Amino acid sequence: MAVTIRDVARVSGFSVATVSRVLNGIGPVKDETRRRVREVATSLRFSPNVAARSLSTSRTHTLGVLLPDLHGEFFSEVIRGIDETAQAQGYHVLVSSSHNAPAEISAALATMLGRVDGVVIMSPVIDGRTLAAELPPSLPIVLLNCAGGQQDVDALDIDNHGGAFAMTRHLLALGRQRIAFVGGPRGNADADARRRGYRDALREAGIAQPDSWEIDGDFSEGAGIAAVEQLLAVSPRPDALFAANDVMAIAAMSALRDAGLRVPDDIAVTGFDDIPIARYFHPTLTTVRVDIAGLGARAVRTLIHAVGWKNEHARVQATLATELVVRASCGARVADGGVKVGSGGLTSGRGLECRTPIA
Amino acid sequence: MAVTIRDVARVSGFSVATVSRVLNGIGPVKDETRRRVREVATSLRFSPNVAARSLSTSRTHTLGVLLPDLHGEFFSEVIRGIDETAQAQGYHVLVSSSHNAPAEISAALATMLGRVDGVVIMSPVIDGRTLAAELPPSLPIVLLNCAGGQQDVDALDIDNHGGAFAMTRHLLALGRQRIAFVGGPRGNADADARRRGYRDALREAGIAQPDSWEIDGDFSEGAGIAAVEQLLAVSPRPDALFAANDVMAIAAMSALRDAGLRVPDDIAVTGFDDIPIARYFHPTLTTVRVDIAGLGARAVRTLIHAVGWKNEHARVQATLATELVVRASCGARVADGGVKVGSGGLTSGRGLECRTPIA
DNA sequence: GCCCGGACTGTAACCGTTTCCATCCGCGTT
DNA sequence: AACGCGGATGGAAACGGTTACAGTCCGGGC
Numbered sequence: 001m002a003v004t005i006r007d008v009a010r011v012s013g014f015s016v017a018t019v020s021r022v023l024n025g026i027g028p029v030k031d032e033t034r035r036r037v038r039e040v041a042t043s044l045r046f047s048p049n050v051a052a053r054s055l056s057t058s059r060t061h062t063l064g065v066l067l068p069d070l071h072g073e074f075f076s077e078v079i080r081g082i083d084e085t086a087q088a089q090g091y092h093v094l095v096s097s098s099h100n101a102p103a104e105i106s107a108a109l110a111t112m113l114g115r116v117d118g119v120v121i122m123s124p125v126i127d128g129r130t131l132a133a134e135l136p137p138s139l140p141i142v143l144l145n146c147a148g149g150q151q152d153v154d155a156l157d158i159d160n161h162g163g164a165f166a167m168t169r170h171l172l173a174l175g176r177q178r179i180a181f182v183g184g185p186r187g188n189a190d191a192d193a194r195r196r197g198y199r200d201a202l203r204e205a206g207i208a209q210p211d212s213w214e215i216d217g218d219f220s221e222g223a224g225i226a227a228v229e230q231l232l233a234v235s236p237r238p239d240a241l242f243a244a245n246d247v248m249a250i251a252a253m254s255a256l257r258d259a260g261l262r263v264p265d266d267i268a269v270t271g272f273d274d275i276p277i278a279r280y281f282h283p284t285l286t287t288v289r290v291d292i293a294g295l296g297a298r299a300v301r302t303l304i305h306a307v308g309w310k311n312e313h314a315r316v317q318a319t320l321a322t323e324l325v326v327r328a329s330c331g332a333r334v335a336d337g338g339v340k341v342g343s344g345g346l347t348s349g350r351g352l353e354c355r356t357p358i359a
Numbered sequence: 360m361a362v363t364i365r366d367v368a369r370v371s372g373f374s375v376a377t378v379s380r381v382l383n384g385i386g387p388v389k390d391e392t393r394r395r396v397r398e399v400a401t402s403l404r405f406s407p408n409v410a411a412r413s414l415s416t417s418r419t420h421t422l423g424v425l426l427p428d429l430h431g432e433f434f435s436e437v438i439r440g441i442d443e444t445a446q447a448q449g450y451h452v453l454v455s456s457s458h459n460a461p462a463e464i465s466a467a468l469a470t471m472l473g474r475v476d477g478v479v480i481m482s483p484v485i486d487g488r489t490l491a492a493e494l495p496p497s498l499p500i501v502l503l504n505c506a507g508g509q510q511d512v513d514a515l516d517i518d519n520h521g522g523a524f525a526m527t528r529h530l531l532a533l534g535r536q537r538i539a540f541v542g543g544p545r546g547n548a549d550a551d552a553r554r555r556g557y558r559d560a561l562r563e564a565g566i567a568q569p570d571s572w573e574i575d576g577d578f579s580e581g582a583g584i585a586a587v588e589q590l591l592a593v594s595p596r597p598d599a600l601f602a603a604n605d606v607m608a609i610a611a612m613s614a615l616r617d618a619g620l621r622v623p624d625d626i627a628v629t630g631f632d633d634i635p636i637a638r639y640f641h642p643t644l645t646t647v648r649v650d651i652a653g654l655g656a657r658a659v660r661t662l663i664h665a666v667g668w669k670n671e672h673a674r675v676q677a678t679l680a681t682e683l684v685v686r687a688s689c690g691a692r693v694a695d696g697g698v699k700v701g702s703g704g705l706t707s708g709r710g711l712e713c714r715t716p717i718a
Numbered sequence: 719g720c721c722c723g724g725a726c727t728g729t730a731a732c733c734g735t736t737t738c739c740a741t742c743c744g745c746g747t748t
Numbered sequence: 749a750a751c752g753c754g755g756a757t758g759g760a761a762a763c764g765g766t767t768a769c770a771g772t773c774c775g776g777g778c
Contacts, residue, residue, distance in 0.1 A: 004764055015728045020766060027767095028725055050473030051414040052764035056733050060410070062453070062474070070442060072635070076435030083429060083456050092474065094421070095452050097442050114409030115421070115451065136361075221639060247636070254639040276431070277606070280580060280613040282641055363734055374758045379736060386737095387755050411734035414763050 003044045012040040023048065062092040063303055064116035066108055068123050070097045071220070072247055073275040074292060078144075081296025082120065089304055091117075102126050106134060113139075118303045120144060120296075124189040128153040140306035142299045147189040154302050154316045156295060160190055160272075163288035163322035164197025164242075167270055170286075170324055171240045172205050174331055176268055180213040180238035182227040182248050191219075194244045194272060213238055217248050224251030232259055239267055240330075246271035246278045246287055253281065253329065264331035274325055283328035290322055362403045371399040382407065421451040422662055423475035425467055427482050429456045430579070431606055432634040433651060437503075440655025441479065448663055450476075461485050465493060472498075477662045479503060479655075483548040487512040499665035501658045506548040513661050513675045515654060519549050519631075522647035522681035523556025523601070526629055529645075529683055530599045531564050533690055535627055539572040539597035541586040541607050550578075553603045553631060572597055576607050583610030591618055598626055599689075605630035605637045605646055612640065612688065623690035633684055642687035649681055 005023075009016045014037060021027040022037040040046075054060045063086055067075055079095065086093045094116055099105045105126055112119065118140035121131070127147040135141065143155040171179050181198045184191025195214070202209060212234050217223030224243060231238055241256075243249035249271030253263050263269050263283055271278065274289035302316050326332050364382075368375045373396060380386040381396040388396075399405075413419045422445055426434055438454065445452045453475055458464045464485055471478065477499035480490070486506040494500065502514040530538050540557045543550025554573070561568060571593050576582030583602060590597055600615075602608035608630030612622050622628050622642055630637065633648035661675050685691050 002764095005766095006764080016765080017729080017767075018727055021727090024766085028727095030726065033726080047469070047472060049414070049764050051410050051417070051419070052733090053766080054733095055408070055410040055414050055735085055764080056766045058410070058733080070435055070439035073432050073435065076429055076432065076438070079435070079438070079454070080429035080456070083454060087455065087457070092470070093454050095438070095442060095454055096446065097439070098446070110406070111451070113406060221635065250636065250639050254641065254643075257641055276580065277609065277636060280609050282613065282616055284613075361734095364736095365734080375735080376737075376759080377757060380757090383736085387757095389756065392756080408734050411763090412736075414765085415734080415736045417763080 002049070003046050005046070005048065008037065008041050008044060008046050011044065012037050060115055060117050061090060062094055062116045063300065064109075064112045064119040065093055065095045066099055066105060066112075066119060066121045066123065067095065067097040068100050068125070073277060074245070074247075074273055077275070077292035078122065078296040081293030081298075082300050083296075084293070085297040085300040086304075089300070091300075091304065099123060100125060102130070105131070109135065117307045118142070120299045120303055121146070124184075124191065125187060128155060138311050140303055140311045142303045142306070144295065144299055145190050151317075152315060154306060155318075156299055156302065156316075157319045158190070158290050158295065159319050159322045160193035161197040161200070163272060163290070163324070164194040164244075165201045166197075166322075166324045167242055167272070167286075167288055168198045168201030169204075170326070170332075171242065171268060171270065171330060172201065172207075174268070176240035176331075177207070178213070178236060178238040179209070179240040179242055180215070180227075180231050182215045182217045182224065182241065182243045182252065184217060184219050184244050186216060191244055198242060210234070217244065219245050219248060221247055221251040224248035225255045228252050228255035228259065237267070241267055241269045243269070243271050246273045246275045246285060249285060249287070249329075250278070250281060253283075253285075264329055268330045270330050274323075279327065281329075286327045286330035286332070287325050288322050289325045291320060295320055361408070362405050364405070364407065367396065367400050367403060367405050370403065371396050419474055419476050420449060421453055421475050422659065423468075423471045423478040424452055424454045425458055425464060425471075425478060425480045425482065426454065426456040427459050427484070432636060433604070433606075433632055436634070436651035437481065437655040440652030440657075441659050442655075443652070444656040444659040445663075448659070450659075450663065458482060459484060461489070464490070468494065476666045477501070479658045479662055480505070483543075483550065484546060487514060497670050499662055499670045501662045501665070503654065503658055504549050510676075511674060513665060514677075515658055515661065515675075516678045517549070517649050517654065518678050518681045519552035520556040520559070522631060522649070522683070523553040523603075524560045525556075525681075525683045526601055526631070526645075526647055527557045527560035528564075529685070529691075530601065530627060530629065530689060531560065531566075533627070535599035535690075536566070537572070537595060537597040538568070538599040538601055539574070539586075539590050541574045541576045541583065541600065541602045541611065543576060543578050543603050545575060550603055557601060569593070576603065578604050578607060580606055580610040583607035584614045587611050587614035587618065596626070600626055600628045602628065602630050605632045605634045605644060608644060608646070608688075609637070609640060612642075612644075623688055627689045629689050633682075638686065640688070645686045645689035645691070646684050647681050648684045650679060654679055 005016050005019050009019045014033060018029065018033065019037050021029050022034050065082055069075060083093050096108045099108055105123055120142045122144035124145050128143050132153055141153055143153055145157055146155060168179060183195045215227045215230055217227055241252055243252055249269050253269050256263055256267060261267055271285050271287040274287045278285040278287055306313055364375050364378050368378045373392060377388065378396050380388050381393050424441055428434060442452050455467045458467055464482055479501045481503035483504050487502050491512055500512055502512055504516055505514060527538060542554045574586045574589055576586055600611055602611055608628050612628050615622055615626060620626055630644050630646040633646045637644040637646055665672055
């Protein structure tokens, strides 16, 4: 019922091969022929059948995106970066979320298999090797914030350790002595790296903290609230709270206020991510800036590169630098809008070359 | 190179037709045959080629989603609702964003055409009739928050008018006399309806406001800031500011604080949407609750229904009820966590049956 | 005059499913 | 015994593109 390439061929008086060549701009075709075919194609409102095309080319011009979750501004920023970049390159984006367990990821990947030319996988709970094992080796993959140690897969990371290290140092430099930490789930790559950054900075300063100041959260608002409840019960009370993401930090500030404590006077609170809304809180949130949309964009560029090379390309491993953004919630005296400190660049290669400096 | 249905047929000793029947669970097949075919299929790790299947069936099991934007928690919640529901029904989701102009929407739609079984379009700038005109009549569409007046297309709406009306009444009931409004762009269906709700409540109360208290924003943080700048210059100063979405309300509160004003004592501030983070601000934000994820979920259910009926179904028009959520930023004395007021249900049919009550 | 090569175009074989239709068979009916 | 019927299966034609291969035509060099 729809108009096919054969209709265009018939009406224009040429063969399907020629029409196909014109429409794809390949092979030698006389100018007059080209003109005529184009004319007929538009007049018939011909639009090539996507399924047929991808059946014969085995290309879909679609990229898959697997996310652990869709709550909050963090993931919407990732998608935004991915979508913008993919669209600019003529690719479509197939999203699929809520995959926190490796088994779910495999399942989702399986249903995506013929539909995409490559996949961006963001999952702090899976490691690349096991993943790649059960996928066709020809399928390009880019891992985002995954557990480390994969040389054979493209992988992009945030400098979690450097950012957390810088933040903890910053709090120490401001004179805070008793710094509590609300992290993410154990086994989550982001969470673990941030926790290590926090610990390393304390160790460097020669400070030993009680275990009760290090709390496992889950990056949700509720975890921020729960952490405050826990911390208010311990004595001496911490004078700073470093949350592993902004959402927990924000919820924690809210809970602290409800408990009658002043931020930052009684206790400093800082976060991680710098979600867009963080600067509108009161007090404005000191945090570690991550170019979230940029991360997504970079992932797509990497993926499209891999697709072009049919996955026979040199693998890319990169770590996105982070930036300390000093605002009011840490108790530093800042001018308007806060101060950004950090390299802000993108470092590439095996090692973490992030030069996120301390405050 | 990949294993095809013919391989399964050859190895199992049956024909491709039989294998296909087994795999799709249709037609009469002997149990023994079924068992054997399944066995071979799994042992060969056969997975049907998606493109071939959809070429033959002209079904993709994919739904398209066209969004105007991806900034902020609102859209990520919509996507979350869409994704969850689609996944549960065995559908994939193709997203495409940044379509604020009708021309862009048409273009995006065109590139989606063979890739999806139906589309959810969220665009407060387009109306259904013009849209449907240039699309194949067989393509199911669900319009979200679009300009009204389409009987021939499935359309879901938020009760913008009722919510804004209730909020304005609530502020009046609290004794606020000079209520300013920051809206969205003219021509934006959501924005216009909310503005009408605001105006109608004022008219009902017999209050005439100066034009300068009604400001056109664009739903962004920057617009909230700009609105405050504008309002601080007028005299007498408003004693309440009703923003057409939470993001502007939040940014406005931040700007007001910077200007040395207290919320809600000097000026009440309220929003619209009830994005998850709204309750963690200080003061906690009084707003109009919208079940954003529910809206997305409902859209997908409607769309899948339409797909099942090959778009020959009775059209659905529904309006999602809204709820006034009274927290602290409006100056009402509330207990912990705020008070929700509203029907909370989903009303269906032509008219707006939202019973959002006043405070 | 003949051969060669390059530019252009057409024929038909794929790509991997689904599905219409034909075939075969066993069995109960008339 | 002929017949009809329904269950089980197979053959082959779609579906709508791309592309390898095979012409055809033409000008130019020998």
